[in-house]
Amino acid sequence: MAQAQYFSGLIVRVATERDKTAFVELFDHFAPRLKGYLMNQGADGALAEEIAQDVMVTLWRKADLFDPKKSSASTWLYRIARNRRIDRLRRQKTAELDPEEPALQPTPLPDVADEMDARLREERVRAALTKLPDEQKEVVRLAFFAGQSHSEISESTGLPLGTVKSRIRLAFGRLRQLIEADEAVDVD
Structure with missing residues (x-):
């Protein structure tokens, strides 16, 4: 929990002070983890790297949209990565989309x-x-x-x-x- 608060604080510093040191620390911690997550979701290494970098650029540009009361830093960044991957899949031809793709499936309703x-x-x-x-x-x-x-x-x-x-x-x-x-x- 302390680590989650620490990373949330770093994002707030990026948002309020444009703190480059905080951003570098966030980048060093999250970029490789995001890339691994995206590869586990089926993206190849190059695409995973590209999306991870895009997520980190989004962090720099839109850190002011982060609300630590609503989610943790990791939840926010992984959600952005997931959405960017879905956006990439949707941009491909519809015929190439796999209807069974887990990222495109609705969340099942609870029993x-x-x-x-x-x-x-x-x-x-x-x-x-x-x-x-x-x-x-x-x-x-x-x-x-x-x-x-x-x-x-x-x-x-x-x-x-x-x-x-x-x-x-x-x-x-x-x-x-x-x-x-x-x-x-x-x-x-």
């Missing part, structure tokens, strides 16, 4: 039953979380809701790393017991 099950599970987890001791509840919140790593939790709380790991392990054990007990009541 209502799966959604209901997920909501029920979420309610059970939230209810079980309230029954955890405060020290376990806090490390679970930091790890899974704030997205911190175990070492980040250790740094932010001042707890030893082993204590953080133990509390998370104990919290999971307790959550499992509470959820299984709740499910057993529903079955009866």
Whole structure:
């Protein structure tokens, strides 16, 4: 999470100050990753390189459109890369487009039953979380809701790393017991 905030801050610096050092750092980090992502999506090396460079130029020109409240830097840049790749595919002859291309497929609608099950599970987890001791509840919140790593939790709380790991392990054990007990009541 700290790394995501760091990269978001770099984009903000590019937008507000036209900070070339921030841009170089963003370029060095994201350009090779974007190229790899595009190649995994089926683009050849040259096309992937070209689109990745185009995305980074877009970052320089349109950094002011980035809103760190709406998405992370990586989400924003990968979305631009995905859209640029789709644009390239569409510019090719329609006959050359593969109708089965994953990038061109609509996102499937969620199954209502799966959604209901997920909501029920979420309610059970939230209810079980309230029954955890405060020290376990806090490390679970930091790890899974704030997205911190175990070492980040250790740094932010001042707890030893082993204590953080133990509390998370104990919290999971307790959550499992509470959820299984709740499910057993529903079955009866």
